[in-house]
Amino acid sequence: MSPLLTFIRSHLSIKIGIPLAVVLFGCIFVWAGFQVAREERFVQNAGVKEADRVLATARLGLDYAMLLNSREDIRAIVANLGRLPEIREIRIINKAGQVMFTSKGEAPGSRLDTSAAPCQVCHQLTPPAVSPTLEHRLYARETVGGEQILRIVGPIANEPGCTEPAGCHFHKDSEQILGVLDIAFSLRESQSLIEEFKENTVYLAALVFGAAILTLFLVIFVLIKRPLSRIEGEAQAWAKGKKPVSIDEDRLDEIGQLSRAIHQMGSDLIAKNSQIELQKDLYQDLFEGVPCLVTVQDRNLRLLRFNRSFAEKFNASVGEYCFKAYKNLDAPCPSCPVKKTFETGRSHTTEETGCYRDGTRADWIVTTSPVYDSEGNLVAAMEMCLDITSRKDLELALRRSEKKYFDVFNNVPGAVFVIDRDDLSVLDCNRGAVAMYELPRGELTKRSLHDLFYDERRDAAMAAVIDGQDVEQARHVTGDGRPFFVSMHTSFSEYAGRRVLLVTVADITKRLEAEQQLIQAGKMATLGEMATGVAHEINQPLCVIQTSVDLVRRHLGRGEAPPLPLLTRLTDLIGNQVDRAARIIGHMREFGRISDHEAELVDVGGIARRSVEFFAEQLALRGIETEFALAENLPPVRIDPNRLEQVMINLLVNARDAIEERAKREPACPRRIVIKATANHDAVKVRLSDTGAGFPKELAAKIFEPFFTTKEIGKGTGLGLSISYGIIKDAGGDIVAAKNAEGGATFYIRLPVAREG
Template sequence: MKKDINYYMDLPYTIEVVPIPRAQGGGFIARLPEFGRLTITGDGESREEAIASLLAAKKERLSDYLRKGIKIPEPVQEEEYSGKFVLRTPAKLHMVLSKQAQAEGISLNQYIKSILEKAVVLQEHSRKEEDKEDRLLKEFQALLEKKFERIELSMQSKEDLSGLSPTKTELKSQTDEYPDLFELVPCIITVQDRNYNLVRYNHEFAEMFDPKPGAYCFNAYKGLNEKCSNCPVEKTFEDGGSHWSEESGLNKDGTIAHWVVKTAPIKNDEGEIVAAMEMCLDITRIRRLEQKVMRSEEKYHAIFNNIPNPVFVLDLDTLEIFDCNNNVEPVYGYQRDEIIKGSFLEVFKNEDREEYASKLRKSAFISQAKQVTKEGRTFFVNIRISPLEYLGKTVLLVVTSDITKRLETEQQLIQASKMATLGEMATGVAHELNQPLSVIETASSFFMRKINKKERIEDGNLFTMAEKIRSNVGRATSIINHMREFGRKPGVTKRKTDINKVLTKALEVFSQQLKLREIEIEMDLQEDLPPILAGSNRLEQVFINLLVNARDAIE
């Protein structure tokens, strides 16, 4: 099928119609969401006008896209939706939803489906209520414009305003026919003349500000003796347009009130502006909540920055640093503006970054992680990771604790313990070395006797004796190297280790001690054990300590 303008005009694109907030002029805006950044929209005073404007713009924009060769997106058909999708949530939310589903006696899938259905229904209901409110306000504005057609106000002639009383009486009797529009509309409404006198106001305004008869708007709202410097009513009389502002004043009980103001002109048959209608929406509760949120944020930042450990807020996917506290600089050497927007992986060595990237996303705790400062100094930290919501998205809260000094102290204690163990094993080691030395001494004595007697040594005997000397020298070297390695200060790096080999080496060092005390050892090691991640030197010390404890318990 040829994809021309008619093809695209006939496609069933989705039309979204959204009300424009009254503070921004009111009305509706319609759009085609499938077009994304290409954006095709229309607007109007009503939904119907907005859709008509959208359809007119749609044909014009589609023709332009076809002419320029721009790829036009097509709507997704209903059959393209499988009814299944994958939703990733924080573990805590998953747990809460599962428990609630269990309490309801239904599956987690059914429970989430019911929540989504309720949310969609509530959203649609809220949209309809907003539409109804907008419609009522527009009807009320039109009504007031009709009622003030007979009002003649002339600032040049300065006519006596007392003549307005019959018109105002007539206005009141006629607006009484529409009590829902005037008295029950969910906002404050006043009607003001060019002198800013309150000609008419609804019950909600009276309840909030308790105006005196003939009061000026600025006096009733704010207790002022002259008009406000930024007066939207004045601007409406000047240019005939609608204007808005945000104001603050005192309620009749003395508490501070905040409200958003929107004005509209009221004209007579000749198109002259005879009054201005001012509609105010009370936003006091919103402003108070904002103040509480601000205080809460200040408290959060105070706590966040005074935590004695470095704290990072990371993007869950990229591990980009969104935020960090003041204690990052003393530990890592980076100033806040240097490290923000960078990757948290930059504080790890290049060869370790891939490993720790996986651990950070999957683990709640990482022990003895090796990191580097800005100057390149290596140090060790424990890392605690917690997922949380931050600015509307799931992030990782990462807290690090520098444990370098603690590890150094532990190393010193371990080394002291090793030296004590070596002291205890001195007798056994001496015995172990004495055996190969005795063999070497015997063989050398044999050679010397033969040489002194000038007797020939048979080749077979000479080879056998030389082999014994070589093997015992190797055994002595192995014992010395093992003791040297055991006495060396161990590092904290963990590597894949065969636990059977480590245990066998520990027994080789300590077995003579046990033999001297007539203690027999039976080894029953399982073969083909998988390697473990450990420090072989430190693990050997653990086994030797266990052997020492077992020896002492037997004695």
């Protein structure tokens, strides 16, 4: 780069001044050119008008001589006009194109063609122009010997004096133009004026340009150069860490704002430098005091620096190989993170195992980071080792604990499922689930909770599981389609960072079968206890039928047919009694059948009335009254109707026996059973009260235990209330007993209202 260009590029005032000077010069040049062109057009137009005036004057001067046809006078006038300073030639040309007179002294008589320029002024138009404009009459601009010449013509019109017969010569009155006057007019004087104007304009432009340039550079120096030099000095002082003596506070323009900004920046820079020094000291303290091992290594894996923690843990020195210091090795580690950092220029993390100088084993998380110099070259690597020995020990203990709990999980005597709470898919299961559902673990983990259930009545159980509630009884299905009964216990947990349900499933099929056998045995015992009463109930319709048959036989024995009205009455009576016996036997058969565990929507009031109806004759024989206080429109409950009827009959049998026991001691005691049913939005409540002997208060806790009874030996099995308790509990209800203050006992049954779905 040339010194001049370097000088220009290093000075702001010159870089600003040169473009401004160029722009200013261009503006002045354009202005001067515009003025000269404008003046030149003005002068030339003035010359044309002057030439036209001279032409008009010459034509006036020749007018009288041409009227008199005085050729000598015309020739003299033309010669005189030709001697004028601005006229270079003057000619008179007649209409035939013949030069009649000329100021050059040459012999006239030459003829011009109509295509010649003077003739074309009029003849270029059709018809020829009589009064052409000045623009048409100026037919030539030429330069002769450096002098501009204008050639202009003026038509010589045919005046009345020329056409009169008495005139000096004769022209036809139809001839409008007799010829033209042709003048060659010099613009030497106009050229002199134009040249003088050009010279003056150049002088003025140079003067204006010089004054403007001087003013411009003076303004740049005063307003830019000097303030910037001052600001530069302030910046150099700030760069050396010194505060300038003063700043230009009075200037409000951009230079003043720049000066104040640099002053503020310098103040901030000194403050930042102080903070940097403080942080440098702080980082040095952190480097030395950080609770991990920090080293700085070169490409050869030699130690350049290390912190206090490293020095305390290892017998190392600067320049020693890191693999020797850490692990007492003679060669680098196979997967050295420092070497990878030098190869890739990026951080790397790994886990390493070694020993401290006291021989204790240590595990570290090793992280490396590249170190660059000011030119961006990778010159070193920083290695940070965080001791994770305690964490490793905990991980080992955790793995052992996980194995132990996994063994527990797999050996739980039952099925355990891990269910995703969002989509209810099976995430995991134990060996008990594989055995119970007769499916491999991989197949079970492809299913969802919904697939475990057997029938469509799964929704209520699934809703309970989702809410974390226990399910006492549900029906699941094995892999080969075999249904079985289960109970489910649910708890919330987490598994692999996901919210899950921990569902424990127990197969209760055998338990239910045993309970069913026990319930069936209780039914049979109840039917056995009711046998005498039932036989009496069946005997009554049989007696009525026998009496009707005997009456018909007596009529037939006398050899006469029974009257038709009597036969009609007797057949109706026999039919009614047969229906009554059939109902009693059907009720007994239905009561005695084995239940299929199917819960239905049941009207508690209807079951209560049906049970009393089945037992009514036995109660009537003992003089026991039955009262009902059943609320209307009781909501349905979900329970096996056969089982609920068994509960009611068990309670009626107990009430009957208790009343009979009290009647033995108190013959005049009241004999009454009251059944009351009410409901709210949650449950249906049934209360069955009797006026029997009751039970001691201290036995209230044992009354529902299996094989416990207060009856005489041989009269009760002790299963009725225990079975009733289990039936009510399986339906989600409660049953309790209390002794009445006036004697007797009351049993309270609470069953939940069946919800939709």
